Amino acid sequence: MKKIALFLAVALVAISCKNKEEYTISGSIDGMKSGTVYLEKLSENGMSTIAVDTVKVLDGKFEIKGKALEPSIHFIQIDKLEGKVLFILENGDIDITVDKDSVFKSKMGGTYSNDEFYTFNEQLAKLQKKSQGKIVKFQQENMAKMTEAQKNNDTIVMNSLRNEIKALRSESTGFMNSYPKTHPKSFISILLLENMLNNPDIKITDVEKTFNSLEESLKKSTAGKKVTETIASLKKQEAALKTPSPASASGVAPNFEGKSPDGKTISLKESMGKVTIIDFWASWCNPCRQENPSVVAMYNELHSKGLNIIGVSLDENLDKWKKAIDDDKITWNQVSNLKGWKDPIAVQYNITQIPATIILDANGTIVAKDLRGEELKAKIKELLAK
Structure with missing residues (x-):
C-alpha cells in the first residue's frame, strides 16, 4: 500500500508540473452548437491581430491546447460573432464562457491572471458606469458654454471644462493607477504601467517606482522589458530637457x-x-x-x-x-x-x-x-x- 501511495503522489506531482508547462483553454458558447474558433495574438506593431490556432465548436464547446513561454494578451474570435474575447494566455487551465449576444461580457478565469483580469474588468466597469452618468449630465448642462468657447477659440474656458470632465473620471483613473501598487504579481499591472507611460500627466519616477516593486518574472517578461525601455527613453528625454538651450539662432532658416x-x-x-x-x-x-x-x-x-x-x-x-x-x-x-x-x-x-x-x-x-x-x-x- 505504501508503494501504491508513493506512486500516486509522484504521478500527481508529474501531472502538476506538466500543467504548468502548457495551457488548456476550455470554452463554452451557450446557444451555439457549431462554428469556428480562432486563437489570435497582436501583430508586432500592435495595430491588428493574427490567428495562431483554429478549432471547431462541438455542441457549444471548444478546447485549445498549447504552450506559452510567458503571459501575454490574446483573443478568442468566433466566426459569425462580432467582437473578440480578450484574455491572458498563460500556462494552466483557462476557462472561457462566451456570451454570444455580447462578446465583451464573456467571462474568463481558471488561472491567476485571468481570475484577476475578470475581477478587474468588473470593478472598472462599475466605476466607469458611475462616472459616465455624471459626465453626460455635465455635458448637457454645459453644452452651450462649450459651443460658445469653441466658436470663439476660448482655450481658457475649453481647458477648464475638459479639466472638470477629467475630474469626473478620477475615480476610475485612480483605480487603474493604484492597481499595480497593490497587485505586484498580476500581469495586468504591467499592461497598466505601459499605458500610464503614454499619459503626459503621470510622473515617470512614480511609474518606475511601482514597476520596480513588481514580481521579478513580470519585470523580465517581454512586456516588462518594453516598459523598462520606455522608462529609460523618457528619463533620457527629461534629462535632455534640463540641458540649457543653445544660443538663439538667426538668419534664414535652411530648407529641408x-x-x-x-x-x-x-x-x-x-x-x-x-x-x-x-x-x-x-x-x-x-x-x-x-x-x-x-x-x-x-x-x-x-x-x-x-x-x-x-x-x-x-x-x-x-x-x-x-x-x-x-x-x-x-x-x-x-x-x-x-x-x-x-x-x-x-x-x-x-x-x-x-x-x-x-x-x-x-x-x-x-x-x-x-x-x-x-x-x-x-x-x-x-x-x-x-
Missing part, C-alpha cells in the same frame, strides 16, 4: 524635406506662411503632448490669418507617431525620418531638446525660438499684424 505619415515628401519651403513655426516634438515627449492642445487652438484661430506650422517628429515608431497626431488633433504638415535624436533635420537645426519651436517671418528669417503658451501666441499675433 521629410516624409509625412502617409509617405509624401513635404518641404519647409512649401509649408511657409506669413508666419511659420517649425515645431520639433515626439509622441513620447510628455511636455510636447501637454503643449499640443494650446498650439492646436492657436493654429485653428490664426491659420486663416497667415500662420503655418510644420511639425518635425523625433519618433522612431510610425504607428505611435500617427496615433499621437490623431489623438492630439494635429492638422498641420508633419514630417519625420523616424530616426529619433539622429533625425537629420534635428541635427541640421542643432536640436538638443524638445519641445523646440523656431519662428520664421514671411521671408523665412528666424525671428524667435523656444517660445510657449501665451508668449508664443503673443509673438505670432505681433508678427501677423505687420
Whole structure:
C-alpha cells in the first residue's frame, strides 16, 4: 500500500508540473452548437491581430491546447460573432464562457491572471458606469458654454471644462493607477504601467517606482522589458530637457524635406506662411503632448490669418507617431525620418531638446525660438499684424 501511495503522489506531482508547462483553454458558447474558433495574438506593431490556432465548436464547446513561454494578451474570435474575447494566455487551465449576444461580457478565469483580469474588468466597469452618468449630465448642462468657447477659440474656458470632465473620471483613473501598487504579481499591472507611460500627466519616477516593486518574472517578461525601455527613453528625454538651450539662432532658416505619415515628401519651403513655426516634438515627449492642445487652438484661430506650422517628429515608431497626431488633433504638415535624436533635420537645426519651436517671418528669417503658451501666441499675433 505504501508503494501504491508513493506512486500516486509522484504521478500527481508529474501531472502538476506538466500543467504548468502548457495551457488548456476550455470554452463554452451557450446557444451555439457549431462554428469556428480562432486563437489570435497582436501583430508586432500592435495595430491588428493574427490567428495562431483554429478549432471547431462541438455542441457549444471548444478546447485549445498549447504552450506559452510567458503571459501575454490574446483573443478568442468566433466566426459569425462580432467582437473578440480578450484574455491572458498563460500556462494552466483557462476557462472561457462566451456570451454570444455580447462578446465583451464573456467571462474568463481558471488561472491567476485571468481570475484577476475578470475581477478587474468588473470593478472598472462599475466605476466607469458611475462616472459616465455624471459626465453626460455635465455635458448637457454645459453644452452651450462649450459651443460658445469653441466658436470663439476660448482655450481658457475649453481647458477648464475638459479639466472638470477629467475630474469626473478620477475615480476610475485612480483605480487603474493604484492597481499595480497593490497587485505586484498580476500581469495586468504591467499592461497598466505601459499605458500610464503614454499619459503626459503621470510622473515617470512614480511609474518606475511601482514597476520596480513588481514580481521579478513580470519585470523580465517581454512586456516588462518594453516598459523598462520606455522608462529609460523618457528619463533620457527629461534629462535632455534640463540641458540649457543653445544660443538663439538667426538668419534664414535652411530648407529641408521629410516624409509625412502617409509617405509624401513635404518641404519647409512649401509649408511657409506669413508666419511659420517649425515645431520639433515626439509622441513620447510628455511636455510636447501637454503643449499640443494650446498650439492646436492657436493654429485653428490664426491659420486663416497667415500662420503655418510644420511639425518635425523625433519618433522612431510610425504607428505611435500617427496615433499621437490623431489623438492630439494635429492638422498641420508633419514630417519625420523616424530616426529619433539622429533625425537629420534635428541635427541640421542643432536640436538638443524638445519641445523646440523656431519662428520664421514671411521671408523665412528666424525671428524667435523656444517660445510657449501665451508668449508664443503673443509673438505670432505681433508678427501677423505687420
